[in-house]
Amino acid sequence: MIFTIGDYVAGMLVGAATALSVRMVVWPGMDMVIAMIAGMAIGMAVHIVLGLILAPLIGMFNAMIPASLIGMYGGMFFGMRDSMAAGSRTLAAAIAVGVVFGAIVVAGVEYYDRTLRGAVVDSGY
Amino acid sequence: MDTATQRKWDAASRSFDFITFGDDHRLGPHKRRLFAKMHGAILMVAAGTGNDFRFFPTGQSILAIDISPKMLERAEKKAAQYQGKIELRQMDVCQLPLPDSSFDSVVTVCTFCSVPEPVIGLRELYRVLKPGGQILMFEHVRSRIGPLGIFLDLMTPLSRRVGPDLNRDTVGNVQKAGFRIRREENVYLDIVKSIEGVKDR
Numbered sequence: 001m002i003f004t005i006g007d008y009v010a011g012m013l014v015g016a017a018t019a020l021s022v023r024m025v026v027w028p029g030m031d032m033v034i035a036m037i038a039g040m041a042i043g044m045a046v047h048i049v050l051g052l053i054l055a056p057l058i059g060m061f062n063a064m065i066p067a068s069l070i071g072m073y074g075g076m077f078f079g080m081r082d083s084m085a086a087g088s089r090t091l092a093a094a095i096a097v098g099v100v101f102g103a104i105v106v107a108g109v110e111y112y113d114r115t116l117r118g119a120v121v122d123s124g125y
Numbered sequence: 126m127d128t129a130t131q132r133k134w135d136a137a138s139r140s141f142d143f144i145t146f147g148d149d150h151r152l153g154p155h156k157r158r159l160f161a162k163m164h165g166a167i168l169m170v171a172a173g174t175g176n177d178f179r180f181f182p183t184g185q186s187i188l189a190i191d192i193s194p195k196m197l198e199r200a201e202k203k204a205a206q207y208q209g210k211i212e213l214r215q216m217d218v219c220q221l222p223l224p225d226s227s228f229d230s231v232v233t234v235c236t237f238c239s240v241p242e243p244v245i246g247l248r249e250l251y252r253v254l255k256p257g258g259q260i261l262m263f264e265h266v267r268s269r270i271g272p273l274g275i276f277l278d279l280m281t282p283l284s285r286r287v288g289p290d291l292n293r294d295t296v297g298n299v300q301k302a303g304f305r306i307r308r309e310e311n312v313y314l315d316i317v318k319s320i321e322g323v324k325d326r
Contacts (some may be wrong), residue, residue: 016236032129059147061265061313068276112270113314122311 006058007066008106014050014067015074015102016095018043022078023094035083036076043075043117044068064104067111074101126217127192130241134193137288141174141196149176152221155312156180156263157318163187163261165229169211170218170246171236175200183208188228191217202239218246223253231260237298238265238289254324260304262320268293270314277316279308296320 021042023067026035047067078098081087088094157180160226164185172178172189173196181187189198189204189211197213203210216222229285231250240246268274277291284291296309296318304322312320 003147056144056146059151059313060144062147062151062318064280065273065276065314065316068280069272070298072272072276074226109314116311116315117313121304121312122305123307 003058004110005064007062007110008103010050010054010058011066011070011106012022012099013054013102014047014083015098015100016104017050017098018071018074019051019078019094019098019101020091021046022075022096023082023091026079026082028083030083032080032083035079037079038074039075039077039079039082041075043071043078044072045071046075047071066106069099069109070102075100077101083108127219127241130217130239131192132189133287134239134241135195136172136266137299138193138195138199142176142199145176152312152317153180153261155319158263158320159263160232162321163230165231165258166227166257167230168223168228168240168250169231169232170250171233171239172197172200172204172213173234175203177213177234178203179201180205181209182252186307187210188214190218192215192217203262204229218249221249221253225252226258229255229256229258232259233262233264233266235289237262237295238280238291238293238303239278241294243295243298244301247304251303251324256326258324259307260320260324261321262295262299262322263312264293264295264297264320265289265291265317266315273314304306304317 022039024040049100051064082109137184154179160181167185167187169187169189173192194215197215200213205215232256238244255274267277299322305325307323308321
């Protein structure tokens, strides 16, 4: 249970940090493709740094896999969103979107993990 | 002896327990369940700092090897605490100075992500196992889920510098070495797995 809570906290932290970092770099009116690529690069960098910090607490793969999806796809999403000035008007609102995005990704990974978990091959002898 | 690999893991030994703290606590029950199947003469490959000794069933006699003498130094105290016998020795899994058909069980934990020539190492384990012997592995492998597999491919050049590869096909390598897969179980997504192989002949 404690690890599951940790997974969500970690995901929300990576989401918030990615949204904040992208917001610092991407401005409204920026070319959307460049914003998307920049967002992805920033997200990847954020996820590597935070993933490595969080890994000793919740486990290497449990930290890095959701963080990679949040960093990569979240970075692209936040970059496009900020370049269009669509949605979050304040920094706090942008961070809140990052937190929600992080939690959704963690929930998705958790669901996928549950469907995959268990025996793939079991010959029994 | 592969000195480059030895030096890498000697360096990693300093922070190994800290980095694996979360995994050890989270994955411990899965390891304990897998290791409950150990029996007879047992070889553990890549003992590391001995973090996994606590998950072994008590009363066993185990030869635990590692390529890194620094790792083995740190494993000494944990080996002494084990309620059974653990002998620690420095060896390279690709060149085992052990006789053919001498073990009933081989155990590995996150080992074949790091062995530079995994199939050669696995063939050595096949050689030292008795006919009917088993290999019990707790390993991480490349994901077959598209974006995750690509992510692990991208991260491997980085991770390889300080630790393991993230994109190994260990199940395939086990089969290439001659083992029959008895059981394969996903522990986290399709990345962390327990794998049981058997030497049939």
